Amino acid sequence: MTAADRLVERIDEFVTERPVAVILVFLLVSVVAVGGLGGIETSAGADQFTQDIPAQRALDDIDEEFETSIGGSATAAQLIVTDENVLSRPTLVRILETQERLESRSTLRVSSTTSHADAVARQLDPSAETAGQRRDAVAEATPRELQAAIADADAMGAVAAQVSVDYNPTAQTAGASIVGITYDLPDAATTARVTELQTRSIEVVDTVPGNEAGDNAILFGDGVLQSEITALLSDTAIIVFPAALLLILAFLVFAYRDPIDMGIGLVSLLMALLWTFGFMGYAGIPFSDSLITVFPLLLAVGIDFGIHIVNRYREERGGGLSIGDAMRTTTDQLLIAFLLVTITTVFGLVSNVVSPFEPNRDFGVVAAAGIIFTLTVFGVFLPAAKVLADRWRERLPIPEFGTTALGAGGSRLNRVLRVGVDLSKVAPVAVVVVLLVGGAAGGVYGTGVNTEFSEEAFFPDENRLETYSNFPEPFAPTDYTFLRVLTLFEEEFEQDFVGSVTLYIDQSVRDDDALELIDRTTRNPPDTFETTDERRAASTSIVTVIEDRAAQDPEFATLVDRNDRLGTGVPDRNVDEVYDALLDSPARGQARGYIADDRGSARIDYTIRPGVDDSQAVADVRQLAERTPLTAVPTGDLVVNEAVIDRLTESAIRSLFAAFGLTAVFLALSYAYLEGKAVYGLLNLVPVLVTVGLLVGSMRVFDVPLTPINAPILSVSIGLGVDYTVHFVHRFVDEYQAGHSVGEALDITIAGTGGALTGSMLTTVCGLGVLWLAVIPLIQDFGLLLALGVLYAYLCSILLVPSLVVVWERYGDRVGLGLDDELRERTLEQRER
Numbered sequence: 001m002t003a004a005d006r007l008v009e010r011i012d013e014f015v016t017e018r019p020v021a022v023i024l025v026f027l028l029v030s031v032v033a034v035g036g037l038g039g040i041e042t043s044a045g046a047d048q049f050t051q052d053i054p055a056q057r058a059l060d061d062i063d064e065e066f067e068t069s070i071g072g073s074a075t076a077a078q079l080i081v082t083d084e085n086v087l088s089r090p091t092l093v094r095i096l097e098t099q100e101r102l103e104s105r106s107t108l109r110v111s112s113t114t115s116h117a118d119a120v121a122r123q124l125d126p127s128a129e130t131a132g133q134r135r136d137a138v139a140e141a142t143p144r145e146l147q148a149a150i151a152d153a154d155a156m157g158a159v160a161a162q163v164s165v166d167y168n169p170t171a172q173t174a175g176a177s178i179v180g181i182t183y184d185l186p187d188a189a190t191t192a193r194v195t196e197l198q199t200r201s202i203e204v205v206d207t208v209p210g211n212e213a214g215d216n217a218i219l220f221g222d223g224v225l226q227s228e229i230t231a232l233l234s235d236t237a238i239i240v241f242p243a244a245l246l247l248i249l250a251f252l253v254f255a256y257r258d259p260i261d262m263g264i265g266l267v268s269l270l271m272a273l274l275w276t277f278g279f280m281g282y283a284g285i286p287f288s289d290s291l292i293t294v295f296p297l298l299l300a301v302g303i304d305f306g307i308h309i310v311n312r313y314r315e316e317r318g319g320g321l322s323i324g325d326a327m328r329t330t331t332d333q334l335l336i337a338f339l340l341v342t343i344t345t346v347f348g349l350v351s352n353v354v355s356p357f358e359p360n361r362d363f364g365v366v367a368a369a370g371i372i373f374t375l376t377v378f379g380v381f382l383p384a385a386k387v388l389a390d391r392w393r394e395r396l397p398i399p400e401f402g403t404t405a406l407g408a409g410g411s412r413l414n415r416v417l418r419v420g421v422d423l424s425k426v427a428p429v430a431v432v433v434v435l436l437v438g439g440a441a442g443g444v445y446g447t448g449v450n451t452e453f454s455e456e457a458f459f460p461d462e463n464r465l466e467t468y469s470n471f472p473e474p475f476a477p478t479d480y481t482f483l484r485v486l487t488l489f490e491e492e493f494e495q496d497f498v499g500s501v502t503l504y505i506d507q508s509v510r511d512d513d514a515l516e517l518i519d520r521t522t523r524n525p526p527d528t529f530e531t532t533d534e535r536r537a538a539s540t541s542i543v544t545v546i547e548d549r550a551a552q553d554p555e556f557a558t559l560v561d562r563n564d565r566l567g568t569g570v571p572d573r574n575v576d577e578v579y580d581a582l583l584d585s586p587a588r589g590q591a592r593g594y595i596a597d598d599r600g601s602a603r604i605d606y607t608i609r610p611g612v613d614d615s616q617a618v619a620d621v622r623q624l625a626e627r628t629p630l631t632a633v634p635t636g637d638l639v640v641n642e643a644v645i646d647r648l649t650e651s652a653i654r655s656l657f658a659a660f661g662l663t664a665v666f667l668a669l670s671y672a673y674l675e676g677k678a679v680y681g682l683l684n685l686v687p688v689l690v691t692v693g694l695l696v697g698s699m700r701v702f703d704v705p706l707t708p709i710n711a712p713i714l715s716v717s718i719g720l721g722v723d724y725t726v727h728f729v730h731r732f733v734d735e736y737q738a739g740h741s742v743g744e745a746l747d748i749t750i751a752g753t754g755g756a757l758t759g760s761m762l763t764t765v766c767g768l769g770v771l772w773l774a775v776i777p778l779i780q781d782f783g784l785l786l787a788l789g790v791l792y793a794y795l796c797s798i799l800l801v802p803s804l805v806v807v808w809e810r811y812g813d814r815v816g817l818g819l820d821d822e823l824r825e826r827t828l829e830q831r832e833r
Contacts, residue, residue: 008332008335011331011335011379011380012327012328012331012332014380014384015331015380015387016323016324016328016387017324018384019384019385019388022380022381022384023381023384023385026271026380026381029275030274030275032278033274033275033279034274034278035278035281035282036278036279036281037277038281039281039282039284040277040280040281040286040287041286041287053643054633055633055635055636055643058504058506058633058635059502059504059635059636059637059640061504061506062502062504062603065596065600065601066592066593066594066595066596066603076180076181076182077183077198077201077219077221077222077223077224078178078179078180078219078220078221079098079178079179079181079205079217079219079220080176080177080178080219080220080488081094081095081098081176081178081179081216081217082175082176082217082488082492083175083176083216084175085173086116086164086174086175086176086177087116087150087159087163087173087174089138089139089141089143090210091210092117092120092121092138093135093138093139094209094210094211095115095117095177095179096117096121096131096134096135097131097135097208097209098179098208098211098217099113099115099117099118099131099179100130100132100135101204101207102201103130103131105204108183108197108200108201108204109183109197110182110183110184110201111182111184112182113131113179113180114162114182114589115162115177115178116153116158116159116161116162116163117134117138117179118131119153119156119158119159119162119586120138120146120149120150121134121135121138121149122134122153123148123149123150123152124138124141124145124146124149125137147172151172154169155552156552156586157548157549157587157590158586161589161590162178163176163177164176164177164493165492165493166492175492176488176492178493181221183197185197194221194222194223195224195226195227196223197223198219198221198223198224199227201219202214202224205217205219214479214481218481218484218488220481220482220485224481225482228480229482232460232480233287235468235775236774236776236779239468239773239774239775240770240771240773240774240779243770243773244299244766244770244771247763247766247767247770248299248303248763248767249262249266250766252265252266252303252763254759254762256307256310260393261310261386261389264385264386265303265306265307265310265382267385268306268378268381268382268385269298269299269302271377271381272298272302272373272374272377272378273295273298275373275377276294276295276298276369276373279366279369279370279373280366283365286362288359288362291359291363291366294363294366294367294370296768296770296783296786297367297370297786298367298370298371299767299768300720300760300768300786300790301341301371301374301723302374302377302378303760303763303764304341304756304760305338305374305375305378305379305382306378306382307756307760308334308337308338308727308753308756308760309330309331309334309378309382309383309386310386311752311753311755311759312329312330312333312334312752312753313326313330313383313386315752316329323387323390323391323394327383327386327387330383331383333730335379336730337727337730337731338375338378338379339375339379340667340670340722340730341722341723341726342374343666343670344663344666344667344718344719344723344726345371345720345722345723346368346719347662347666347718347719348659348716348717348718348719348720349363349364349367349371349715349716349719350365350368351364351654351655351656351658351659351662351715352364352655352712352715353365354651354655355711355712356647356650357644357648357708357711359708360651360708360711360712363712364712367716417751417754417755417758417798418750419798419799420750420798420799420800420801420802420803421746421747421750421802423799423802423803424746424802424803424805424806425743425806427803428802428803428807429803429807431799431800431803432800432804432807435796435799436686436690438690438693439689439690439691439692439693439694440693441693441697442693442694442695442696442697442698443692443693443696443697445696445697445700445701446693446695446696446698446699446700447696449696449699449704449705450700450703450705450706451648451649451705451707459482459483460483460775460776461776461777462483464775465775468775500606500607500608500636500638501605501606501608501617501618501621501634501635501636501638501639502603502604502605502606502621502634502635502636502639503521503603503604503606503624503625503628503630503632503633503634503635504601504603504632504634504635505518505602505603505604505630505632506601506631506632506633507600507601507631508599509542509575509595509599509600509602510575510576510599511575512572512573512574512575513572514575514602515542515543515546515570515572515575515578516566516568516572517629518541518543518604518630519543519568519570520628521539521604521628521630522536522537522539522541522604522606523535523536523537525537525606526620526623527620528608528612528613528617529606529609529620530606530607530609537606537607538606538607539605539606539607540594540604540605541602541603541604541605542591542594542595542602543570545582545590545591545593545594546560546570546582548587548590549582549587549591550569553585556581556582559577559578560578563575563578576599579591579595579599605636608638614638614641614642615642615645618634618638618639618642621634621636621639622634648706648707648708648711651711652711652714655711655714655715656714656718659714659715659718659719660685660688660718663688663718663719663722664681664685667681667682667684667685667726668681668682669681671733679808680729680733683725683729683801683805684722684726684729686800686804687721687724687725687797687800688717688721688722688725690792690796690800691720691721691789691792691793691796692714692717692718692721694788694792695713695714695788695789695792696714698785698788702784704781707781709778709779709781710778710781710782710785713782713785713786713789716789717785717793720786720789720793721792721793721796724761724790724794724796724797725793725796725797725801727753727756727757728749728753728754728757728797728801729801731748731749731753732745732746732749732801732805735748742805742806742809746805746806750802754798757794757797757798761790761791765790765791766787768783768786768787769783769784769786769787770783771786772784772787
């Protein structure tokens with residue numbers, strides 16, 4: 001007796017002889033798991049996948065070291081004000097009143113606010129120190145004084161930089177403006193703290209007469225953004241989980257046809273999920289976008305295990321065995337198959353630990369742990385509960401409902417399921433060739449699938465949000481302001497954050513040649529960069545800020561000329577003196593967007609030509625960083641996204657090969673150990689390859705790009721494929737080695753296992769496919785791919801495996817890989833004796 005056999009025997013003993021003790025132990029562990037729920041945190045958005053990328057670290061440094069009118073520190077915020085004319089007196093007063101209320105509330109920790117209204121008020125009353133005093137200056141000014149103040153502020157560049165691109169300086173009109181808000185918090189402040197302050201700031205903004213928070217006064221910052229992205233997880237769960245539960249319940253009714261059995265199955269599912277959630281809490285793994293997909297996956301495997309246990313048990317009971325004997329036979333037959341399924345699935349999941357993305361590594365760990373918990377619950381707890389329930393049913397007047405095995409011989413479902421077996425008797429070679437060629441063609445076609453990554457990929461589907469907004473509470477989704485903010489940034493302020501690339505100059509810029517070297521990076525730009533008439537890159541840097549200020553301020557222009565020995569318009573000596581004068585001027589805010597406070601770093605933004613290929617633009621800025629003598633790091637959203645895409649493709653391929661290699665070795669060794677024939681392990685792998693090929697091809701057909709969220713699907717599909725083929729092959733091997741011919745073994749297998757596979761497939765496909773209802777497109781895509789993966793695995797097990805077995809029997813001996821006829825003959829001889 002092997003170690004596996006001894007383990008199964010021990011489980012048989014506990015399940016059939018001590019079911020109450022088994023149930024109590026599992027309930028106790030569930031109570032312990034509840035303690036971990038309180039430790040679960042959430043993590044969402046694209047930042048999860050960019051933490052270890054040099055370009056992202058440079059982008060974070062820019063956020064910490066520089067000040068910009070849009071963006072800036074993670075602890076800052078922007079208030080976008082819209083009106084018919086944000087330069088009218090009422091709107092200027094409204095903006096300054098908003099600033100005064102924000103600054104006067106000490107609990108908000110607002111250290112300062114800035115706006116174009118400030119600049120106008122200072123022209124009216126240079127001595128006004130507070131926002132309230134500046135509000136009074138605007139309110140009391142005559143129309144002519146106000147008009148002159150706006151013109152003077154505009155001449156200093158303090159208006160155009162803060163208002164929308166429809167600004168008309170002659171008519172003094174603009175439709176939108178930005179108010180900068182700075183909080184007195186360290187950059188390392190927690191997201192929760194920032195979110196709290198920004199949420200309370202929104203409440204204060206809404207108290208100002210004329211403001212309608214979220215409509216004509218939208219406060220936006222990292223805290224608000226993170227809270228809304230996190231809310232996407234809740235909205236997805238509220239929509240998806242009830243729908244999944246209803247569909248799963250409907251198909252479980254079909255599969256179990258008995259309320260007691262279905263209740264045991266549901267309790268087992270909930271227990272497996274509870275253990276997994278508890279594990280996350282104790283392990284300190286945050287709940288992220290990637291982990292949403294773990295739980296439908298666990299439902300899929302749990303439903304599969306549950307239906308197989310109950311179906312096989314009913315089959316044995318129908319043959320006249322007692323409750324204990326029927327469950328012993330069931331667990332003897334299925335636990336080894338469950339173990340094979342679990343270990344191969346875990347290999348597919350754990351292969352994600354080689355991913356460069358932490359959320360994918362978390363996905364692999366949590367899903368692998370969840371699958372192990374699912375095996376434990378459905379392999380031990382469910383059989384014990386079933387034994388206990390049926391013994392009570394015998395003693396008590398509890399009516400019996402559906403007790404026959406799903407897909408049993410003679411049923412309509414059995415006649416449908418026999419298609420694969422019937423084809424194996426008529427044209428097995430043709431079936432194998434067609435499906436293998438189809439899988440190979442799908443894999444080749446799928447090599448052209450797109451790879452995609454951006455912050456926008458984590459945003460909700462606006463059309464779906466609009467549709468769901470008509471749902472009653474609590475199903476109606478959150479009102480997401482960041483979607484409107486992004487539109488305003490792009491349309492009103494022409495701030496398309498993915499329309500430029502940046503060089504982060506990570507060195508002191510106080511040397512005499514620093515500004516000259518920065519200027520040289522704009523000469524002879526690559527074709528992907530927008531250019532000016534002088535054949536220079538259209539860019540913004542501390543050099544362009546100096547040039548703009550010199551054009552407006554004759555005194556500053558004289559200082560620049562005096563320190564420009566080469567006559568290029570760029571200071572090449574006494575640059576600290578130039579910086580001092582620039583930072584003491586009204587252009588300070590603009591200058592601080594491109595030079596650090598300690599002058600230890602700088603940045604250069606390059607505009608990308610419309611319509612150019614993103615990857616080429618990124619390649620060009622990387623080459624520019626290598627070519628310049630400055631210590632420069634290419635960064636910006638385009639560069640970060642491209643770095644993620646580079647890692648993504650490599651990660652997906654590496655995980656796929658790791659999963660397949662581990663699975664192949666394990667199955668071959670397992671069947672060699674358990675059955676004395678490694679060829680049975682190889683039988684499992686062929687359908688899996690076809691499944692993966694069809695899935696990859698489907699990604700391209702349905703225009704589903706490879707993303708960090710669905711990248712694990714390729715390795716997971718191996719585990720899903722093995723799940724179905726192992727059940728079929730394992731049952732076939734049992735029947736074949738019991739003395740049946742190949743045809744007889746296939747008939748028994750399809751009658752006994754085919755129904756369970758079908759019930760599992762229908763429940764799982766609908767349970768996973770319901771992710772398509774999510775508000776996040778990435779989650780929709782993952783649900784579609786998981787559902788297709790399960791469907792393909794099922795079809796391959798039903799249609800391909802029977803023909804593959806027949807072909808293997810006919811031709812395997814020629815290459816020394818035939819089925820185990822000798823063992824079968826010995827079994828027949830033992831029966832005859």
